[in-house]
Amino acid sequence: MTERKPHAIAGNWATLLLPIGADDEIEFAKLGEEVDILIAAGVDGIYSNGTAGEFHSQTEAEFDLIQSMLAERCTKVGMNFVIGACQPDARIMLERIRRSTLLKPLAIQVILPDWWPVTDEEAIDFLKRAVDVGNGIPLILYNPPHAKRVLAPQGLGRICAAVPGVIGAKVADGDKQWYAEARRHLSDLALFVPGHHLATGIMEGVAAGSFSNVCCLSPRGAQAWTASMQEDIHAALDLERRICKFMETHIVPYRQRSGYSNAALDKLLCAIGNWGPVGTRLRWPYRSIDIGDAERLRDVARTELSELFV
Structure with a gap:
């Protein structure tokens, strides 16, 4: 195992998933319960408004209420939290960053402006302004496989080197190269x-x-697995192989064959794990996976990935 540079933000982070009612509204009482469950699970941190948090489907008033609820509960008990200020419109995203700084998160996560892919120069210009608005709170760039522009390591390194306030990135990995x-x-x-x-x-x-996403399936199990990597990396890699096989066999086909979104897949994982009051419903117009599918896969997950459910 290669020696790694220590970072202030590290470890196993749980994503905040939105409980959506039959009336298509966010069920904030259940959201608060979810935050409390994740805190009790002892994860390294909680973050809001990734893709699975449906940041693209919130009003600004809803955004503010979600972040204040997360910040209040985490601050009270000393739990690390990161706020996702992501929004396709760069100007709205800057305002989300500005308001998020008042809640004092460990970092703020952003995406590159969406709809039309930005050039390197445009990305740097946006990130510099976002850092300025962030008022000293570091930024994490969210650059998943479904971003309009997915940055390879060299390009990501060049852009972030020009903006020292960006201290991390959420990325898709790849092969040995x-x-x-x-x-x-x-x-x-x-x-x-x-x-x-x-x-x-x-x-x-x-x-x-x-x-x-493993935290979506089992927050406690993902935390224990993360800790085990410092003690027995080979056993952790064995569990990883079984997790990947479970995902490829039982989860990824919902996207490949039926076109469900990544957010739908993450909520399916949460419902399979059955650890909180989230459910599988997504906000309109996105389609949701039937809760019966999650119930069918619960015993499968506990058989194939028993370590995550001890």
């Missing part, structure tokens, strides 16, 4: 790899942690 390029170009960034690849990311000396 990708990891070699990441070690070469991204050593100064806290990199967050996909949750089901975290043991590989740790072994390769690249990952600071994960904003984790």
Whole structure:
């Protein structure tokens, strides 16, 4: 296992998922219960408004209420939290960043402006202004596979080097060559790899942690698995292989064959894990996976991935 540079933001981070009622409204009482459950699970941190948090489907008033609820509960008990200020419109995103600074998160996550892919120069210009608005709170760039422009390690490193206030990035990883390029170009960034690849990311000396889909399935199990990587990386890699097989066999086909979104898949994982009051419903117009599918897969998950449910 390669020696890694320590980062202030690291480890197993749980995503905040929105409980959506039959009337298409956010069920805030259930959201508060969810935050409390994640805190009790002892995860390394909680973050809001990634793709699975449906940031693209919120009003600004809803955004503010979600973040204040997260901040209040986490601050009260000393739980680390990151606010996702993501929004396709760059101007709205800057205002979300400005308001988020008042809640004093450990970091603020942003995307590159959406709809039309930005150039390197446009990305740098946006990130510099976002850093200024962030008023000293560091930024994490969210650059998943479904971003309009997915940055390879060299390009990501060049852009972030021009904006020192960006201290990390959530990325899709790749093969051995990708990891070699990441070690070469991204050593100064806290990199967050996909949750089901975290043991590989740790072994390769690249990952600071994960904003984790495995946490969607089992927050406590994902936390225990993350801790085990420092003690027995080979056992952690064995569990990773089984997690990936479970995802490829039972979860990914919902996207490949039926066109469900990544947010729908993450909510399906949460319903399979059955640890909180989230459900599988997405906000209109996005389609939701039937809760019966989650119920059918619960015993399968507990049989194939028993370590996550001890």
